[in-house]
Amino acid sequence: TLGEKCPMGDKVNDKVVSCTDPNTKFPCPQPTPAPATAVDFKPESTVKRVRRPVHLLTPEEQEKYKEAVRKMRALPSSNPLSFTAQAAIHQAYCDKHYIYDPSSSKSNKPTTFDVHNSWLFPPWHRMYIYFYEKALGDLIGDDTFALPYWSWDTPAGMVVPAIFKDNSDDNPLHDGNRNPDHLDTLVHLDQGDTSELIPFDATSQDPEYKAGVFRNLCVVYQQQVRLGTDAPAFLGSKFCTQSTGRQGQGTLERMAHTAMHVWAGRSGPPPGSSCSAATGGFLNHDGEFSCQNDMGNLGSAGRDPLFYSHHSNVDRMWHLWSTVLGNKGFDDDTWLDASFDFYDNYKNPQLVRIKFRDVLETRNLGYTYDAESEKDLPWMKCQL
Numbered sequence: 001t002l003g004e005k006c007p008m009g010d011k012v013n014d015k016v017v018s019c020t021d022p023n024t025k026f027p028c029p030q031p032t033p034a035p036a037t038a039v040d041f042k043p044e045s046t047v048k049r050v051r052r053p054v055h056l057l058t059p060e061e062q063e064k065y066k067e068a069v070r071k072m073r074a075l076p077s078s079n080p081l082s083f084t085a086q087a088a089i090h091q092a093y094c095d096k097h098y099i100y101d102p103s104s105s106k107s108n109k110p111t112t113f114d115v116h117n118s119w120l121f122p123p124w125h126r127m128y129i130y131f132y133e134k135a136l137g138d139l140i141g142d143d144t145f146a147l148p149y150w151s152w153d154t155p156a157g158m159v160v161p162a163i164f165k166d167n168s169d170d171n172p173l174h175d176g177n178r179n180p181d182h183l184d185t186l187v188h189l190d191q192g193d194t195s196e197l198i199p200f201d202a203t204s205q206d207p208e209y210k211a212g213v214f215r216n217l218c219v220v221y222q223q224q225v226r227l228g229t230d231a232p233a234f235l236g237s238k239f240c241t242q243s244t245g246r247q248g249q250g251t252l253e254r255m256a257h258t259a260m261h262v263w264a265g266r267s268g269p270p271p272g273s274s275c276s277a278a279t280g281g282f283l284n285h286d287g288e289f290s291c292q293n294d295m296g297n298l299g300s301a302g303r304d305p306l307f308y309s310h311h312s313n314v315d316r317m318w319h320l321w322s323t324v325l326g327n328k329g330f331d332d333d334t335w336l337d338a339s340f341d342f343y344d345n346y347k348n349p350q351l352v353r354i355k356f357r358d359v360l361e362t363r364n365l366g367y368t369y370d371a372e373s374e375k376d377l378p379w380m381k382c383q384l
């Protein structure tokens, strides 16, 4: 449920949205069988999980991460905590599969629902990867397992992390739908940065390389500090209708986050061919093939395991904004009381109803981020 009225008198709030997708073309994460009730979320009592940068994991930690994702991929897709179902949740929530109560709509076309482009973005994604992280920990019997983050905001993390690229023996973190030209080059955190691609090299002293790193740091500084000055600017604007488009995005969503989706995703069909199923196309909600998969397209993004480590860092950016940088979220019950249902416990899937107010502090969710990474935030040095 989403809360009450919007300032412009929109009546789309306070509705339960449900996935009504009747055809099998698009996977709705429909429970089988439908569960009767959701239980209320209970805050975790201790902080057991410390999320760390992917590129600093020990070999043993890397193995754990792989083992967990391997096991999640092996669950049958009918299990809501299988990798397939997890990816379908993201697709359903951003690809027009969920609609408001159709009877509430004046026109024949029911309003569709999206967790992007508004203040829903940060808390919804925090919840989503929290349950993903918990399921991975359950699968390997380790309740201290923490979802490693892709640290694109530090010079040593400005490349697609090696663990995701290794395809030697069926790496469960590998995904074929990535942009091959971007795998080993310094990322461009500014989506409009058209400068030449440079091979990633954390120790490079080349002035051009260093300028690229600096541009990246400045993007993060802009989104976290200079432009992300208050809750609407950083987290996104109030959710009223699905049609606000990108205007409703806060800097957390609009800047480095989006740039890294587009950066990592495969950008198009092979030269000379058109986009179709045969060339790796993905059928989007308009029934057309898109070849911008997986990370490059919201509907398919959750199919790439990199997505979850990317969002772990997006979540960390929110965490830093509200802790180290001392900012306040919304003080609005519509936002605080908005709730979503997620599955917990892969052995005996149970729906859990969780509110935004439950997730404002990561400690309530039993995780935090490594303190080491907070000591020196390299992007704070970019004062433009």
Ligand code: C2O
Pocket (backbone or CB within 6 Å): 090, 094, 116, 125, 257, 261, 298, 301, 311
């Ligand atoms: Cu739901 Cu990075 O997007």
